[in-house]
Amino acid sequence: MLGRVETRSVSPVFVGRAEELTTLNDALARAAAGEPQALLVGGEAGVGKTRLVEEFAAAAAREGSVVALGGCVEIGADGLPFAPFSTALRALRRELPAELAAAAAGQEDELARLLPELGETGTGRHDEEGMARLFELTARLLERVAADRTVLVALEDLHWADASTRHLLAYLFRTLRTGRLVVLATYRSDDIHRRHPLRPLLAELDRMRTVHRIELGRFNRAEVARQIAGIHAAEPDPDRVDEIFRRSDGNAFFVEELAVACSEDCCTGLTDSLRDLLLVRVETLPESAQRVTRIVAEGGSTVEYRLLAAVAGLAEDDLIEALRAAVNANILLATPGDDEGYRFRHSLVREAVADDLLAGERSRLNRRYAEALEADPGLVPADQRVMRLASYWYHARDAAKALPAVLDASAAARRRHAYSEQLGLLERAMELWDVAPEEVKAALRPVDHTEVYRAPDAADPATTPLRYLDLMAASAVAGRFCGERERALKITKRALRLLDEEDDPLLAAWFWVQRSRLVQAKGRDDGWKELGTAQELVRGLPPSEVHAEVLTNVATWCMLHEPGAEALAAxxxxxxxxxxxxxxxxxxxxRVTRxxxxxxxxDIETGLAELYDVKEQSLADGHFHVAGRTYVNLPSELEAVGRSAEAVGILEEGTGFARKYGLLDTEAFVWGNLSDSLFSLGRWDEAAEAASNALRRGHSAKPRGAAALCLAHVALARGDAAEAARQLAAAHSSFGTHDPVPQQWLPLAFIGIGVAASEGRVLDARGALDRALDAGTPPGTQRxxxxxxxxxxxxxxxxxxxxVAREGREAALDRILGAAKRLTTGAPIWEAHDLWVRAELQWAAGITAPDVWSEVVTAFEGLERPYDLARVRHRLAEALLATGGDDERDRVTELLRLAHAVAEHLGARPLTDAVSLLAQRARIGLGPAPRQQRPHDPAHDLGLTSRERDVLRLVSAGRTNRQIAEELFISPKTASVHVSNILGKLGVSGRGEAAAVAHRLGLFPTETLTT
Known part of the structure; x- marks a missing residue:
């Protein structure tokens, strides 16, 4: 409206900052090469951060980079959730509409929480991963947009940032791995006092090697002289330079203000007070212009022209003249764009003007802002409207108006996954509750303002007035979601104290469930006491949603801590x-838990069928949180029963699912389970990579602990005991000691025994076993x-x-055997391990039993465990050599060659060394067997192992499974497994058909076949 006005206080010459610009330009070059860059620019107010960013951004744009600028928006004392990211994404959308639309495809409803222009905000599940999910999708969006072009995202005034913005920035700095992207943020360092919320973030970012931090210093005298010369377009008087340099102490903004003041002959009368320096030119404005600056100062970082006009109450010509005076004095600036508005040229001046307001004047201005916005909501952008109205009414000190406005704002913050801001607003609502009129509170409904974060079946929320307890319930959940668990715990404690005086067992049970989750997340306890209390509260009550939720939490807790019949019943x-x-x-x-x-x-097949069914139904119904659980638990159970290849297929699908929906912890658990199954299948390099992905993607400690155990397992099998011990310590640290569960303490003990044994510390290995068995091996922990x-x-x-191992060995062997007898053997993998454990116990007792080891080898030949098969083949070869039978030499040679080939392929150095040493002692070469011209063997073409060929020969001769077992010295169950495998490989349905196939192919031509 006022057009461009020349500003003589700003030097057209960019002074100094050569070193800082070099750092920024180097970062831009690295980003252009595909290495994302993260930069922080700090400095005191007025030192020149914005000017540096503007110069850098302009140069980057000239070189072809896409530049997206965003600034933290302050409304009074309140920050606007995600404001700088929303502004930057909006700029990207203007510059690259098609590219941003393609990058957001499929996730528009989630990303609309940051960029409303993408469509309606999703109504999906809210949980602890809600913010992380949004952050992950935002990171992926930026990576995709910056895949083929260099993009600079610059976010200013981080010292005003809301908590959600700080969390999102930290997430981007931690996780960006690809794309030609530079993310730069500025902050005012002199404002970061000891308790400023930005301080922990800066400390965290300082520990990241990928974050470059630039601190802008003040100008020296020569630079101040150059700045003054640029402002006045003439060489300044040296005495004047000395005076301005002394008073400004090299602060670029103060230099500008002093240079202008001195040029207007008021320099000599100006005190050294900062306030005087900032207000001197404001006080020289006409009264109408001063009044307008005061209105703008209280309205926020930027005030829209139409809103300003409504609040000022001036005739349009008078308002324009007042604005022109303020703009000509270079105090206010007009902001470009569709929503034309005005802001102070520098925030220091705005803060000085705002601080000069009287308390009553400030509340009156806020009331006028609120009334104007209520009368015409279109005066401000739609995504700011609710938040700004809540801030204006709150600072107007009108509880009747502020309470509903603040509650509306809290609901809007929740829809954006800005749970930190939601919590702050709800706490503000609780503060207003006692002073708000009763008729105002009676008109409020939970369904409108807290989105039914309460015991939903206690009453119909659409017809029941909002209660103070409803605010507490919503606050507790918001605190849990944003990580402010201590605040949430205090809220639940107060709520339960209030509920002692009310007859509302469902709501009380709901709060106890929240408290259980919080104490577990805080690492204070396992949460059972709280769940048990909730269970007692709902016992005997009619079925309800809260009742079902309590029972589900109890069942899941029992599944993890005390699996067994009681857990299944729950x-x-x-x-x-x-x-x-x-x-x-x-x-x-x-049903997942069941x-x-x-x-x-x-009951393996029944349970797996249920998990498969829940997976399909939850995907069809859009319950992605439950679907995520199935992608973790279904393949875990498949792996537990030895179906590793089937598990890998689901897990690979699960990584894509979890990444698509931003389920970070789910994705981390999926990667960890994938690592386990790949290890089983002998794909160890891939297993290590999957575990590393789990560590990188894990949002919380438990999936990172599980990933560390996977890496420890690979390291241990490859003979790197030191790395295994390091990863074991990392897993211990991640899991902590407050909430032990069998699926943690048993693997921890397994790795601990392996590390101790590899270092010859037998007594330490026994100690690790004793501690694990004392903790227990509950039903369901066979794996x-x-x-x-x-x-x-x-x-x-x-x-x-x-x-050193002799003393106590017998007791140790007895304890292992006793524990083995208590574990179930309902799956082939568990039966194979039962045979293996008993064979190792015999070996430890000095009993060499080739027949026993032969049965173990047979059990593993039908399983997807190449490393385990190689290990038991080595043991069988060792047993055969110990018995001294020369007639078994060919068999020993084959066993050792097969074991050695697998061990070398996997990089299993301990097994490779053991096999090589045994072969050396037996004078057996481990090179490939000499080629001999052998007759064509149809059994080999059918994929039959040598043992299966022996079994088929006896099947063809009409032997029963028991007779086969007796003749081959194996168990009837093992014989049955071999027969089943043979039928599958031959593609027949019965023993008679198998015998007919053998006869037709002439597998046993010298024998009489009976069918």
Missing amino acids: AERAVQYARMVGAREIELNA GVLVVDAG FGWRLLLAAATAEADSRRLP
């Missing part, structure tokens, strides 16, 4: 109650229990000749 009840009240998501969640417990109880017992038994077997 899961069954949870499913039933959820179905009765139509709580579909709770039902599906409870499916896991059914598999662990031994971890068998591996633990095997590690202990192998350690005893390998150390049987060490003198």
Whole structure:
């Protein structure tokens, strides 16, 4: 409206900052080469941060970079959630509309929380991962936009940033890995006092090697002289330079203000007071212009022209003249764009003008802002409207108006996943509650303002007035979601104290469930006491959603801590109650828990079928949180029962699913489980890579601990005991000691035994086993229990000749055997481990039994475990050599060659060394067997192993499984497994058909076949 006005206080010549510009330009060059860059620019107010960024951005744009600028918006004392990111994304959308639309495709409803222009905000699930999910999608959006072009995102005034903006910036700095992207943020260093919320973020970023931090210093005298010369377009008087340099102390903004003041002959009368310096030119304005500057100062970082006009109440010509005076004096600037407005040229002047306001004057101005915005909501951008209205009414000190406005703002913050701001606003609402009129509170409804964060079946929220307890419930959840768990715990404690005086067991149970989650997240306890209290509160009450939620949480807790029959019964009840009240998501969640417990109880196919069904239904219904659980738990159960290849297929699908929906912890757990299954399949390099991905993607400690265990397992198998010990310590640190669960303590003990045994510390290995067994191997922990017992038994077997291991060996072997008898063997993998553990125990006791080891080898030949098969083949070869039978030499040679080939391929150095040493002692070469011209073998073409060929020969001769077992010295169950494998490989349905195929192919031509 006023057009461009020449500003004579700003030097057209950019002074100094050569070193800082070099750093920025180097970062831009690295980004252009595909290495994302993160930069922080700090400095005191007025030192020239904005000018540096403007010069850098202009140069980057000239070189072809896309520049997106955003600034933190302050409304009174309140920051606007995600404001700088919304502004920057809006700029990117203007510059690259098609590219941004393509990058956001499929996630518009989530990304609309930051950029409303993308569409309606999603109504999806809110949880602890909500913010992280939004952050992940934002990072992916920026990476995609910057895939083919260099993009500079500059965010100014981080000292005013809301908590959500700070969290998002930290996330980007931590996780950006690809794209030609520069993310730069500025902050005012002199404002960062000891308790400023930005200080922890700066400390965190300082620890990141990928973040470059630039601190702008003040100008020296020569630079001040150049700045003054640029302002006046003439060489300044040296005495005047000395005086301005002394008073400004090299602060670029103060130099500008003093240079102008001195040119207007008021320099000599100006005191050294900062306030006087900032206000001197404001006080020379006409009264109408001073009044307008005061209005602008209280309105926020930028005030729209139409809103300013409504608040000022001046005739349009008078308002324009007042604005022209302020702009000509270079105090206010007109902001370009569709929403024309005005802001102070420098925030220091705005703060000085605002601080000069009287308390009553400030509240009156805020009231006028609020009234104008209520009368015409279109005066400000839509995404700022609710937040600004809440701030204006609150600072107007009108509780009747402020309470509903603040609650509306809290609901808007929640929709944006700005849970930190939601919590602050809800706490402000609780502050207003006691002073707000009763009729105002009676008109409020939970469904409008807290989005039913309460016991939803206690009453119909659409017709029930909002209660103070509803605010507390919403605050507790917001605190949990944004990580402010201590504040949330205090709120739940106060709420439960209030509920002692009310008859509302459902709401009390709901609060106890929240408290259970909080104490677990804080690392204070395992949360069972709180869950138990909630369970007692709902016991005997009619079915309800809260009741179903309590039972689901109890069942899940039991699945992790005390799996078994009681846990399964709790899961069954949870499913039933959820179905009765139509709580579909709770039902599906409870069914995941039930499916896991059914598999662990031994009914493998039933449990897996349930997990597969829940996966499909949750995906179809859009319950992605539950679907994420199935992508973790289903393949985990498949791996537990030895179906690793099937697990890998689901896990690979799960990584894409979790990444698409920004489920960071889910993705980390999926990567960790994928690492386990890849290890089983002998794909160790991929397993290590998957575990590293889990560490990188993990949002919380537990998935990172599980990933560290995966890396420790690979390191241990490859003979790097030091790395295994380091990863073991990292896992211990991640898991902590407050909430032990079997799926943590058993693997920790397994790795601990392996590390101790590899270093010859047999007594330490026994101690690790004793501690693990004392903690327990509950039903359903076969996967971890068998591996633990095997590690202990192998350690005893390998150390049987060490003198230090003799004392206490018998007791140790007895304890391992006793524990083995308590573990179930309902799956082939568990049966194989049972045989292996018992064989190792015999070996440790000095019993060499080739037949026993032959049975172990047979058990593993039908499983997807190449490393385990190589290990037991080595043991069998060792047993055969120990018995001294020369007639078995060919068999020993084959066993050792096969074991050595697998060990070398995997990089399993301990096994490679053991096999090589045994072969050397037996004078067996481990090179490829000499080629001999052998007759064509149809059995080999069918994929039959040598053992399966022997079994098929006896099947063809009409032998039963028991007779086959007796003749081949194996168990009937193992014989049955071999027969099943043979039928599958031949593609027949029965033993008679198998015999007919053998006859037709002439597999056993010299024998009489009976069908």
